[in-house]
Amino acid sequence: FCVDPKHEIMGKESETTATVRTRKFLTNRLLNRKQMVVDVLHPDRATVPKSEIKEKLAKMYKTTGDVVFCFGFRTAFGGGKSTGFALIYDTLDYAKKIEPKYRLVRQGLLEVKKTARKQRKERKNRMKKARGTAKAKLAAATKKE
C-alpha cells in the first residue's frame, strides 16, 4: 500500500497556502517605517501564525524578517480570512527604539527578567514590616540578584 503524501503526519505546512495582501499602505517618515493593513486568505486552513506572515511580508517588501512586526490578527467569522496590521521598519535600531516592549519581546529582541510572583509578593510583605531607613535597608538587602 502507498502512503498518500497529503496525509503526512509530520508535515506542518498544509496543502493550501495562504495569500497575503496588503491594504492602506502608508510610509510613515516620522517613525521611519511603513505601516499597512494585512489581509490573509487561508481557506481550508486554521489561522496562519504570525511568523509565517512575517516571512511572507519580508519577501514581498524585500527586507529581512526581523524588522517586520505584525500584530492584531483577527479571523473573520467562519474562517478563511484574517485581517491584521504590520509595520516594517527601516532598520533594526529604529525598531528597537520605537516599538513597544511587548512586541520586541514577542520577536525575541528583548528579554525581560522577572522574578517569580511569589517572591515579589513575599518581599513586599517583608517590607511592610519596616519603616523609614530600615525599609530602605531591607529593600537593598532583599534586592533581586
Added chain:
Amino acid sequence: MVEDQKQEGLSLLELKNQSFLTYMANLVYLTLRKLKDRLVEARVVLERIRPLEDKLKYQIDKHVKTAADGVVSADDTLRLTGNLDNIVSSSDDDEEKEVTSKVKKTDDEEQKIYKIPKITQAHYDGEAKKNEAKEKARRRTLNSSMLRDALLEHTEDPEVVYNNDVLKQRAIKKRRELEVFEEENMIRKVVSRRDKAAMRQMTTLGTMGSEILGFNTMDALQHDYDPSAPAAKRQKTGKSSKSKGKGKFKGKKGFKKQKHRF
C-alpha cells in the same frame, strides 16, 4: 439647398448641417438686435429699481397726496413735535416727589424681576405638541406590521422584500464604524462582551418578537383620539375577581399568596 450630385435626393446629414446653419444665423441676428436696441439693459435696470421703489412707496404716496390735496394732512408725522410745556422739572412739588418715589420703587422691584423684552412675538407651542402626539400615534399604528400585513392584500403594488432588518442595521453600522477606526489607527479596540454579542446578533424572535406578534389597538386612527388620556382598561371578568378573593390571606413573611393560573 445643396444637393449631392452623386446620389439621388438630399443627404440627411447635409440637411441637418444646413438647418443648423440657418438656425444659428437667425439666433445671432436676434441677439444682435437685442444688444443694439438696449432692450435687455433697460429691462434689467427697471427690475433693479423695483424693490427700492417698494421701500419708498409710502413716502412717495404721502407726498403725492399732499401735493394733490394742497393741504398738509392732520396726522402728518413731520408736524408731530414734543410739547415743551409738558416737560416739567423733577424738583417741584411734593406730590410729584411721591409720585416719582413710588415710580422709583416699582422700578427697583421691576429691575429685580427679569422681564423678557417684548421685541417680537414669542412662539406658542401648546397646540402643535398635542397634534403632533396624535399624529405620531396615528403613524405608529399605520406603520405597524399588523396593519401592513392586513393592507397587503388590498394594494396592487408589487410586494417588496427588504433584506435588512432595522435592529440589525444598527449593529452593522456600528461594526463598520469600528472597522474603519481600527484600520485607520492601526489599533484593535477592546469590545465588551455585550457589544460583541450585539454586533453578532441575529434577528431572533426574542428581539423582534414584540413587533411581529404584537397587537396594536386602532384607537389612534379615531378622530377623537387623545394621546394624553389614559388608555381604556380591560373589563374585569368574573373569573379573575374570584381568584383574587381566594388568594387574600397572607403568608409567613407577609407575601400575598396568589394562585398562579397557567
